[in-house]
Amino acid sequence: IVKREVTRVITPGTIIEDELLSTSNNYMMSVYESKSGEIYTVLADTSTGDVVVKAFDSLDDLIDFVNTHEITQVICPESMYPQLRDKIKVFIDRLDDWYYTNTIDAIKEAYNVFSIDHFELGDAHYPFGALVKYLNYTINKQAKLRFPRTLDESKYMILDSTTIENLSLVPGERGKNLYDVLNKTKTPMGSRLLKWVILHPLKDRREIEKRLDMVSAFLEDKLLMNEVREYLDGVYDLERIINRIQYDSAKPKDLISLRLTLEVIEPLRDALASNDELSKLLEDLPDLSVVKEKIQSAMYDEIEGELGEGKIIKEGVSKELDEYRELLYHSNEKLKDFEEIERAKTGIQKLKVGFNNVFGYYIEIPKGQVKNAPEHYTRLQTLVNAERYTTPELKEFENKIMAAKQKVEALEKALFENLCNEIKVYTEQLQKVAETLSWIDIYTTFAYVSSLYGYARPVLSDGELEILQGRHPVVERFVDSFVPNDTYMDNRLRMFILTGPNMSGKSTYIRQVGLIALMAQIGCFVPASFAKIPVFDRIFTRMGARDDISTGKSTFLTEMSEVALILSKATERSLVLLDEVGRGTSTFDGISIAWSMSEYIYNEVKCKTLFATHFTELTELANAYDGIKNLTVDVKETADGVIFLHRVIEGVADRSYGIEVAAIAGLPQSIVDRAREILNIIVEKSDIEKKVGIL
Amino acid sequence: IVKREVTRVITPGTIIEDELLSTSNNYMMSVYESKSGEIYTVLADTSTGDVVVKAFDSLDDLIDFVNTHEITQVICPESMYPQLRDKIKVFIDRLDDWYYTNTIDAIKEAYNVFSIDHFELGDAHYPFGALVKYLNYTINKQAKLRFPRTLDESKYMILDSTTIENLSLVPGERGKNLYDVLNKTKTPMGSRLLKWVILHPLKDRREIEKRLDMVSAFLEDKLLMNEVREYLDGVYDLERIINRIQYDSAKPKDLISLRLTLEVIEPLRDALASNDELSKLLEDLPDLSVVKEKIQSAMYDEIEGELGEGKIIKEGVSKELDEYRELLYHSNEKLKDFEEIERAKTGIQKLKVGFNNVFGYYIEIPKGQVKNAPEHYTRLQTLVNAERYTTPELKEFENKIMAAKQKVEALEKALFENLCNEIKVYTEQLQKVAETLSWIDIYTTFAYVSSLYGYARPVLSDGELEILQGRHPVVERFVDSFVPNDTYMDNRLRMFILTGPNMSGKSTYIRQVGLIALMAQIGCFVPASFAKIPVFDRIFTRMGARDDISTGKSTFLTEMSEVALILSKATERSLVLLDEVGRGTSTFDGISIAWSMSEYIYNEVKCKTLFATHFTELTELANAYDGIKNLTVDVKETADGVIFLHRVIEGVADRSYGIEVAAIAGLPQSIVDRAREILNIIVEKSDIEKKVGIL
Incomplete structure (x- = not known):
């Protein structure tokens, strides 16, 4: 239709x-x-x-x-x-x-x-x-x-979707994420680049050090860092502006934003010149003052109205445009003159000249005076209290004004288009500027965040992983006080079996290690008092449980598929984080699989592994293998209940406190009491633990 | 700026x-x-x-x-x-x-x-x-x-977000959902209403029967159903159109769409008149032929160009508009005449009259003939091979055309606006039409889908739930062959403990019961050969496991919070679907809590409950309580491995086949073999099951 x-x-x-x-x-x-x-x-x-x-x-x-x-x-x-x-x-x-x-x-x-x-x-x-x-x-x-x-695979660590979600790297389903914590960027380009940087951790040690050097340099000169960040406040979304210019869809405000952005470069260069390390950042930057001047000389500094209304292109750029604008803007004076003359001619003092969209220009005479209207007045419109007329002279005047209006519109649009075309020539240089400014935004942001949250520069190692007073960068932002924890692993001591009560912080701890490693590899400082990090080739995670009924994958099959992926892709240089494995099936099956999988990872894959589990049976592994250590999270039982200390220590959890958690969650007291009763009966007589001892 | x-x-x-x-x-x-x-x-x-x-x-x-x-x-x-x-x-x-x-x-x-x-x-x-x-x-x-x-709470069943997600009712994170299966609606209004209908199942028996009656009536006359659905193809998004008219942002195509939609009503009325039940649907529908005629008489049937170009409003509606249009469209002829005259006057045969956006109308003379240009020609522009001129006569002509163009634009816009304002008066009646058409869309869609997929009309009961040959409406669409299953529960036999191997279809079975109940309560037929459904006051679900580290809720706490909600809100008339409870903590804690929770639901809440679990220990409950029955999913062990029959039968699963699933998922053979070894050791000597027997 x-x-x-x-x-x-x-x-x-x-x-x-x-x-x-x-x-x-x-x-x-x-x-x-x-x-x-x-x-x-x-x-x-x-x-x-x-x-x-x-x-x-x-x-x-x-x-x-x-x-x-x-x-x-x-x-x-x-x-x-x-x-x-x-x-x-x-x-x-x-x-x-x-x-x-x-x-x-x-x-x-x-x-x-x-x-x-x-x-x-x-x-x-x-x-x-x-x-x-x-x-x-x-x-x-x-x-x-x-x-x-x-996309150079060898340069960047691969992150699968499970890991990106489990570590909450970027905004998604889960509310809080690393990107939001780190994103103190000043420009839209910087925030886009930050997301990319987080999802592409580096595998090349020298590249990582290069980024860390820049961050260090800014941190050592905080005054300069703050000055640069202030300049970045004046930077617009250059990438998008360039693109709109290329697609002929730029608007006047885009060119003004472009000019303002280019004006930032000189002060920025001056500021960075004081620092040998940082001045390198602007070394290859092309000089684009010619673009800035082109815009400045053609366009007014502030934009009023729409393109085509004659208020965008400066006076003096086009003689023709200036003339038509003159005609258009001075029409009011001419109309006043015309009104005066008609009043004088007809003797009607209340005669008015006006304009309306449908009828155009008219002469209005009050009802009482209509009899005095001259013969050559043609009636246009009858109102309650007045009549409106036109004359050949007024008609001609109207035609002229309207033509001028259209000319101004066409001329201004054409001149603006020319200007955009002239700027198009500099596309490649402008893209270079955009890229440089984005990276400066990233480095100053990392420096700023590191100073704000007390992050430390990581040291890159050949195999040792040592974190002192490590914190989870996201969780620490949303709790009143966060309990830091240490971590030490090397090529021998490479697997932790972490047992502990519900809600004690097991998941937080293993994710924290993963996040600290990742932050180091994107060139950011890390939430710890000291951190020595080997350059990992990949970080794997397996956490939570969820079925996908429409694809026919049961919870347990999903879990096992994730494990299979890890086992086939992980190398000695990988980091594997496991939060419960074997929960989606019967207890005996689960323990058996978790046990044999741990043995395989330890003996065959040899990667660093943190495994949080409720199967205390698995802690027996530490007795069998030299490089496996048991960790648990400390609790204090008091008269009023259990206090979670969130401190990770060597050892095995003696209880899960599951029934306590059920009580906290609001289960009726009768259920809680009955569950305790049942637990006492079955625990007392159980002997699974004794049995796994013989494995 | x-x-x-x-x-x-x-x-x-x-x-x-x-x-x-x-x-x-x-x-x-x-x-x-x-x-x-x-x-x-x-x-x-x-x-x-x-x-x-x-x-x-x-x-x-x-x-x-x-x-x-x-x-x-x-x-x-x-x-x-x-x-x-x-x-x-x-x-x-x-x-x-x-x-x-x-x-x-x-x-x-x-x-x-x-x-x-x-x-x-x-x-x-x-x-x-x-x-x-x-x-x-x-x-x-x-x-x-x-x-x-x-929003009348008493009329509709409350669905919490967990249940909406677990049953995959509407599009969301999970790909396949009930809405997509049922959505064969013909109009955008119908598809919006469908989503609302799915999320607001009825609790009033008479209301449900009323909807089912309409669906039945359409199903009994499939010819009529198809005819009505064809008419609905011609229905536009009336709700949005009405709204745009109210906000003065309607476009010409909106009014054309409105007219076409109104044209559907009469044939629809004629078609439904043949059926006593269905003709009620249009009983209260206001007559809006006046709106249809208003549009028809003012606007061309097809829309060309933009509003203001003079091609929207019909000839004869406004004498003034017609005049200006005439002037505008016949300018070409006049220019031709002018060109002929100038050629004759100057004797330059190659003289041309043309138009360009910046300079307006011009007379073009080839370079060679420039010497013959008359004195009163004013130069406008110099080209490589020609010169362009204007004359006072051409200038005046141009002014006239341009003024006419603006008049046409203003007049046409004003006339269209008037038309919209006249239609605004009928807003309430139009909304009634929109609502009626949406419901007709829903009823015919339910009828169509029921016929397409072989759904049966549910019978509403006072407590009995009986499903013969029930299917999962979403899963059956995406598998080659779906194994139907029966379900029978009443006020006595009200809890099932469902154990069974991984991937055998436990989750599908319990969700299927929930979905069939929900479909009955939205007034749709259900995927079964026969279904008797009590009107549930609410459907609760607890499935999967997932922590939310940033809010500090561990997996197990989340699980327990969901259970607590169910226990506090469920009544005797609710349906509770549990897919694993107690997996987020240690085995003993988990079994204890699951057991005491089941007892509480059975004894205190008394609602119908399906509980799928890997804790085979819980099957002992059936020995203790009369109204609890054990179900399992049938498997056949063959020489080549296990075959899942997906048939739900009375009984207890003897094995979980977790290790078999791990093998399918691609775990290395050595892990699978070792897991079997470990399993044999711990199973042989375990005695938990014996112990819970004494509870």
Whole structure:
């Protein structure tokens, strides 16, 4: 019914208006399976122009990646849709086969190059070309993308979705997370980069040290740190602005924001010049004062009204525009003159000249004086108390004004467009500026947070893990007082069996070790008085229990699948955190599996492992193996009840206090009493523990 | 820097453009705590105008409500913010105190009434008035709301967020859900209503039977059902259209959609007239042919271009508009004439008249002929191969055209606005139409789905629950073959202890009973060959395990809190589904608590309960209590391994097959073998089971 020309198709991945975007990234992913079964993908963020090429070994890896990264839309061939549909939560668009033909040409055209050999795409040109075509169609003009970069797996630690969720690294289902604690960034670009940094811990020791050096340098000169952070307050979302300029959708306020951002660079350079280490940060920064000046000389400093109303482009830029503006703005004076003359001619003192949207300009005469209206007045409109007229002269005046208005609109828009086109030439340099400012934001943020929360610079080791007075960075922010704990592991002493009462803080403790290691590897200081951290190749977690009935995976199968993944991927250099294993099945099955799994990890994988469990039977492992130690969380039983001290000590928990917790949770007293009765009967006579002693 | 007049502040709850909304509701909630501690709230959906008043006894109830309903934004006094901040996931806006003053006046003004006594708001006028003021500010004009309705608690079953999630009732974290299975609705209004219907099962037997009667009537006349569903294909989102008309943001296509929707009513009435039961559905429907005719006579049937281009309002509606349109559209002919005349006058055959946005109309003469240009031609622009000129005559022509263009725009917009205002008068009747069509959509959808998937009409009972060949409505859609199971419970036989191997389908079975009961109570047929269902006052669930480290709740505490809630709120008429209780603590504690809790539910609460567990020790309960029965899921051990038959039978599971599941999940063979070894040792000598026999 409604016929409209398609100007732009909006899909979740192609939104470029700032208002609709959070400060996060907005990647669209194009997926393609080669005949040999490898999966090639290309990711593009249309709001920043970033393009990433990435291959996957299996569909599961791909799905995990999609569900852990900020991907808002997936496009794939019709044939892959059934495999992806149920496993990926984001919007999937299926493409016809023609999208995957002539893909190399499509890419060449997008980048305006003759060859794309240097992109080293391999078969990734299929999803890449399809993506380009898709963008061309949805945004209805040539997609503006930066040169593709390859996500270097060897450089970054892989984090699976389970671990990202279990450690609460970034905002998600769970409220509190590491990102929110660390995010004191000053710019939207910085906060986007921070999220990326948290999800991509480094594996290269030198790279980590380089980041830590920058953070140290800022921490050593807090005055400078605060000064730089103040400058960053004046930095706008350059990445998005650049992109809007490229897509011809920039608005006047974007250029003003761009100019203000560029004005920050000189004072920033001056400030950092005082520090040898930090001045390096701006070394490669291109000089963009020419862009700043272009904007300054063409546009007013403050924006009033909409583009086209004649209040954006400065006087003196265009003689023509100035003339039409003059005509438009002085029409009021001329109308006053005309009114005076008509009053004089007709002798009607209450004669008024006015304007209304539908009838245009009119001469209004009160009802009582209508008989004195001259013959050449043509009636336009009758009101209750007055009549309105026009004359050929007034009509001509009106036509002139209206034409001037349209001219001002067209001219101002054209001049603004020219200005944007001139700035487009500097896209690459502007992107460099955006990147540099983002990293400065990250380093100063890490320095600021470290000073605010008392973090210490981690020391990187070859195998030793030593944390003194370690804290959980997220939990410590939300409790009144947090009890710090030490941790020591090395290549020999590499597994802890942690037993302890409910609610004593077992989960907090093992996550804290994982988070401290991760923070060190993103180049941030860590919540501890001292920390020596080996560079881990991966952090694995298995926590909680949850079934997924629609995929037919029972709670226990989910749990075991996670364990299987860890066992197959973990190396001697990994960190494994286990919070209950074997709870989803019968007790005997559970203990047997947990025991044999622990033995396997200890003997075969040899990675550092923290295992929190309610199976006290497992503490017998420490007797059998030299490098396994039992930890527990200290409690004090008083007359009024149990006090959890949250202090991790060597030893085995003697009780779980489960019934006490049930009472706290509000179970009726009769149930609690009866449960105690039953417990006494079954505990008294049990002997499982004695039996496992013989294993 | 950027000065702009605020025309509308966009907040998550005040979006009324269709493109930005899903088909779901979009409620904003205003929260207020009275001095006596009661919490009053008012919910408003600005896109449909719906307003609901609701009070809560406690903050927890409120939070649960917010997290289970489609609320996109919460507004509250500054003082309440700290309590809500961490617990509510949606955007919260804090309001200054003045919002909560003169609230009654604000409401009166919004509804344009002299008294609001009949709204019976009590202290709810505080959040209500604040909401009105907030909307007035954010949308910058008077909020258009329907009369407030009170959410009647006694009529609907309460569903807590845990249960909504555990039973996967509506789209959320888990992929598959009941809503997606049932949602074969034809209109956006129907799909919104469906979600509401699923989340508000009825407790009134007569109301349920009324809905079931409608579904039956459609099922008995499938031809009619299909015909009605075809008519519904032509129904647009009336609720949203009405709302946009009220907010003066309707577009031409909205009125066309409105007209097309109204055109459906007569054929629909004719079709339903043949059925006595169903014809009642349209009995109270107002006649709105006058609205249809108003639109038809004022607007073209198809929409071309934008409002203001003169292609929306029909010829003959306004003489003035027709005249200006004439002038505008015939300017081309006039220009041709002018071109001919100038060619003749100057003798330049290649002279052309053209238009460009910046310079307006021009006369173009090729470079070679420039010497022949007449004196009165004024130069405008120099091109490579030509010169462009204007003349006073052309200038005047241009002024006239441009003025005509603006007149057409203003006139057409004014006429369209008038039309919208005339339609506004019928708002209440239109809302009635929207509501009626939504319910017809629900009834035909239930009938259609029941026929498609082979559902049976449930019989309502006074206490007996009997399901023959019952299926899980969601799981059966995603597996190749689903094994149906029977269920029988009554006021005596009221608790099942369900043990069985991992992955045998225990969870599916207990959820299936819950879903069948719920479907019956929303008035839908159920996936079974026969079903007799007592009307439950509430369905409770406790499933899975998950800690929330940032709120300091351990897995076990979360589990126990859920149990405590069930024990305090369940009545004899409730249905309780438990999938593992007591797994988050040590085995002995867990068994003790599960046992005493089961006794309490059986003896004190007396509700119907299905309890799936791995504690085989609990099956001893069936020996102690008459109304407790043990169920298990049948397996067949073959030479090649275990076959799960998914058939629920009376009895006790003899093994858990946990190690077999671990093998399936991909644990290394050496771990599996070692686990078997350990299991044999500890099982052989264990005697817990014998001990609980004496309880």
